[in-house]
Amino acid sequence: MRRATISDSLARxxxxxxxxxxxxxxxxxxxxxxxxxxxxxxxxxxxxxTLAVMRADVDPEDAEAVTDLVRHLDLxxxxxxxxxxxxxxxxxxxxxxxxxxxxxxxxSLISRIPEVRNELVRRQRTIASREPVVMAGRDIGTRVLAxxxxxxxxxxxxxxxxxxxxxxxxxxxxxSTFDQVLHATRRRDELDNSGHRAxxxxxxxEGALVIDTDALGIDQVVESALAHYRASNGA
Ligand code: DC
Numbered sequence: 001m002r003r004a005t006i007s008d009s010l011a012r013x014x015x016x017x018x019x020x021x022x023x024x025x026x027x028x029x030x031x032x033x034x035x036x037x038x039x040x041x042x043x044x045x046x047x048x049x050t051l052a053v054m055r056a057d058v059d060p061e062d063a064e065a066v067t068d069l070v071r072h073l074d075l076x077x078x079x080x081x082x083x084x085x086x087x088x089x090x091x092x093x094x095x096x097x098x099x100x101x102x103x104x105x106x107x108s109l110i111s112r113i114p115e116v117r118n119e120l121v122r123r124q125r126t127i128a129s130r131e132p133v134v135m136a137g138r139d140i141g142t143r144v145l146a147x148x149x150x151x152x153x154x155x156x157x158x159x160x161x162x163x164x165x166x167x168x169x170x171x172x173x174x175x176s177t178f179d180q181v182l183h184a185t186r187r188r189d190e191l192d193n194s195g196h197r198a199x200x201x202x203x204x205x206e207g208a209l210v211i212d213t214d215a216l217g218i219d220q221v222v223e224s225a226l227a228h229y230r231a232s233n234g235a
Contacts, residue, residue, distance in 0.1 A: 010125070011149050012132040013037075014229060015141035015205065017198040018154035020188045021161035023213050023221065024136035027154060029083045030222045032134040035229065038082040040127065042137035042144070045120050046111040047098040048075055048087045053110060054102065060109040067115040077127060101174075104184075108191035117195060138197035141205030149232040152225050153204035156213045158185050 014031060016024050025041055032039035049070050050060070058065045076088040086095045110116055117139070124144045128135060135144065141151035156164075162182035169176040193199045201210050209228040213221050229235070 006129040007147065009129050009132050010145055010147050012233065013128045013145050013148050013150075014132075014134040014225075015145040015148040015151045015208075016134065016136040016154065016225075017138055017141050017152070017204065017208070019138075019156075019161065019199045020185060020192065021165045022154040022156050023164070023218070024154055026218055027152075027221050027225060028134045028136040030218065031225050031229070032083050034222065034226055035132075035134065036082070037131070038079050038085070038133045040077065040085055040124070040133045040135045042120070042124055042135060042140065043107075044085060044087045044095065044098055045075065045077070045124070046107055046116075047103050048089050048094055049073065049116065049120070050103050050107045050110045051094055051098060052089060054106065060106050063113045063115070066110060066113055067119070070110075070116050070119050075123075108188065112191070112194055114195060138192060138199060139195075141208050142196060142198055142203075146205070150225075150229045151205045151208035152228065153198060153201060153208045153210045154213055154221070155201045155210060158182060158189065160214045161185050 016028050018024050028041065029039045052073055053060055053066055053069060056069055058069055060066060074090045078086045078088055080086065086093055087098065121139070121144050124135065127133065128145060137144065141148065141153070159182065162178060162185045165185060166176060166178055166181045169181065189199055198204050204210055209224065211221055211224055
């Protein structure tokens, strides 16, 4: 009985993958709201591990030490609002401090360590097996929720993604130029392109709906994703 509930929860969950700034969070949140389920941005977990590594003064290139720290890390996710996942590190809500330039710089080093990925995938699956979620990341359809019936891959050119990211940076009061952000976007793609992650459309999970968001508004992307969910779940 319990087993059926777990597999149903994983199967009904929605997997969203795509490169940096492809719109996974905005689309994922809107989708979660429409389906009245939770939104889970797995990038936050990798970022929280990076923060823990920095705070513990562990060398991010020392894979063994980082793995040991992550395996024993008191890291929890909490939802007061289903669309706003909160990250609790050793009892402290660190959600607001996970997008600093220092974490941006280090997170790729942490997320490329296979044993770190194994540990986080295990924790992510445990959360999705309790109740269905919309989960966003780089390995969700291919690995974390391989059995999900609805898989979506969001794609966009580096230029369009950089333009979106530049808007966010300027809104948060961080002065940047388009060229700087474009360079950082391409660099992030290179660094994230390892370890069975889906960064490019030809790496998308089998059966995933690939949406090219370059010329689409959020509403159109969400509508396509919802139609895919309904078709996959016979709803
Ligand atoms: O989506 P994001 O920018 O918050 O992700 C932060 C980093 O974590 C990025 O380098 C990619 C990595 N990541 C990953 O490897 N696998 C995931 N499922 C989610 C994020």
